[in-house]
Amino acid sequence: MAGCGQACCSQEGCGEKNQIPRCPICGNEGQPVSPRTLRNLLKTGLIEQIVEEDYHLCQNPECQVVYFHRELGQIFGRDALTVKVWWKDPGLDVPLCYCKGVTRGQIREAWEKGARTFAEIVKATGAMGGRRCEYENPAGRCCSSAIQAYLQELEGNINFG
Numbered sequence: 453m454a455g456c457g458q459a460c461c462s463q464e465g466c467g468e469k470n471q472i473p474r475c476p477i478c479g480n481e482g483q484p485v486s487p488r489t490l491r492n493l494l495k496t497g498l499i500e501q502i503v504e505e506d507y508h509l510c511q512n513p514e515c516q517v518v519y520f521h522r523e524l525g526q527i528f529g530r531d532a533l534t535v536k537v538w539w540k541d542p543g544l545d546v547p548l549c550y551c552k553g554v555t556r557g558q559i560r561e562a563w564e565k566g567a568r569t570f571a572e573i574v575k576a577t578g579a580m581g582g583r584r585c586e587y588e589n590p591a592g593r594c595c596s597s598a599i600q601a602y603l604q605e606l607e608g609n610i611n612f613g
């Protein structure tokens with residue numbers, strides 16, 4: 453089994469371990485996330501349940517599940533986190549840059565004042581550069597994709613009324 457478990461492994465009979473775990477509630481494919489992210493963002497009392505590996509997040513905006521561990525049957529919903537989850541909560545008070553605490557509303561305000569590109573938004577809001585995305589952003593990765601997706605959304609609203 454050496455060398456297995458990687459994206460490059462597509463050999464037949466490679467074992468169920470290599471399948472991407474699906475969300476136990478909605479069935480969407482999970483995305484790997486570090487246990488360190490969970491330890492930092494889950495409410496006190498839940499952190500003790502976190503084991504060393506094999507956590508995934510549910511990317512479906514409609515689904516209440518944020519994190520899950522397939523083999524242990526653990527599910528952590530939005531209520532289990534101390535922060536709001538940007539891809540599950542469209543509110544203007546939700547951060548898109550967690551390191552600097554810049555919310556969707558602040559980004560929209562900057563956009564309405566004329567900031568149009570990613571660089572202009574970053575300059576106007578002070579977003580990015582926090583280097584703590586792995587712990588502070590519930591997605592466990594850089595906040596830039598969240599900001600860029602929201603910019604596209606704002607542009608779409610203008611173009612299509």
Ligand SMILES: [Zn+2]
Pocket residue numbers: 475476477478479480510511512515516517
């Ligand atoms: Zn789900």
